[in-house]
Amino acid sequence: MIKEFKQFIMQGDVLDLAVGVVIGSAFTGIVKQVVDGLITPLVGLVISLFIGDSDLEGALSILDWKVRDGVVFSFGDVISAIITFLITGLVLFLIVRAVNHAKNLHKKEEVEETAPSAEDYLAEIRDLLKEQNAKNIKENRNQQDI
Template identity: 70%
Template structure:
């Protein structure tokens, strides 16, 4: 049992697991913020645009948004809520894309290019080069 707890502690303390946990918490908080922005700003704007459609009641935002709801046999399908969730998802995904893109660019800037260092020629290399030159001269004279 003690060995298993030690292995579990080692697993939990790995950097990847901690980074993932932090990412999930921050992602949840960010999604809540985006949800409120969509609920408080974007959905009313969509309702305002819909209120200009002929046949809707101008001035009543609640009725304008309810035009997206469909009732079939007493069951209400709330398409306005689905559209709001899709907008929230797209905004969250786009912002996370920008964050990851910026992080990757910053990582590339801080990475130093690999410097290829050629090994200094040894005396054997020089001797081999001299040998090859002498062979080439002797074949040229014949």
């Protein structure tokens, strides 16, 4: 059981997945800070231009839905999370697409470097023999004509 577990862990797919999860988590943190620090204030600025409120919290509070007894549904936070998810998904998609494209280019180069098969050599020998035979027939006709 320990050998099987070791083999499972050492497979390339599992290691690639682990690296992807770690990088994805770190990248999500970066995107969250960009959304919270740049995009959310820009949204607040745009909203404040329409409602005339100069306070960011006041501008963003228009996106919240308040119910009695202090219950608040924060749609601004949900929108921020959706923007974070979409940006993270888009960037990861672009990275995966670039990696797959690079792998396909590498595979095409490997296909071009393959040695000719036995059939290719036999076809080349056949063609050379045909040429040589046609040449001999032509020489024989020229000698008979003389």
